[in-house]
């Protein structure tokens with residue numbers, strides 16, 4: 001089916017996901033059942049109350065986000081992380097990266113910390129790796145379908161707990177751990193938005209991320225899963241991208 005313009009690579013990825021589950025079922029039925037019966041994702045729970053019910057796949061792949069407890073408290077914490085190289089800024093190169101940072105990012109932090117807004121343009125390497133990966137696949141998908149590609153707009157990256165509280169929007173502080181990206185769809189065509197959602201659904205099915213549609217903010221809130229292998233995968237994407 002490859003090459004017949006239906007992007008069959010996605011089916012292949014879906015099959016791999018199903019095989020992964022089957023292997024778990026065969027090798028460790030107890031764990032399989034534990035996930036099936038006992039798993040309550042805070043991510044699901046929170047978003048359920050806001051009307052968004054993300055995929056049950058989150059449970060299978062353990063992409064619960066309740067463990068993001070180590071957030072950056074305030075701008076000083078962000079500053080320290082930047083100077084240590086834990087948080088990094090990307091070059092402004094939308095065509096190469098496949099996305100750009102919204103110039104208004106962090107604009108609600110008020111006059112008091114206005115001079116610190118540049119910190120909100122940073123994120124961890126794994127979060128950027130995830131953004132690069134999503135943008136790469138998104139571009140590939142649009143190209144295969146002959147749909148115009150416009151670089152994605154990142155409307156949210158790292159935030160301090162201070163700023164997150166000010167926004168007052170979430171019980172899950174993933175932005176404050178530098179592990180979330182908001183992709184705005186405000187300026188997208190319906191065709192583009194549909195493809196981006198299709199891609200995010202597929203990557204969720206594979207346990208490579210989880211996301212919710214934050215309709216109020218016109219963006220998809222996309223989160224790096226907590227498992228080590230996936231985080232290493234994204235760090236690898238980041239490193240390869242900037243070494244080449």
Ligand SMILES: [Zn+2]
Pocket residue numbers: 156175180181182220221222
């Ligand atoms: Zn978000």
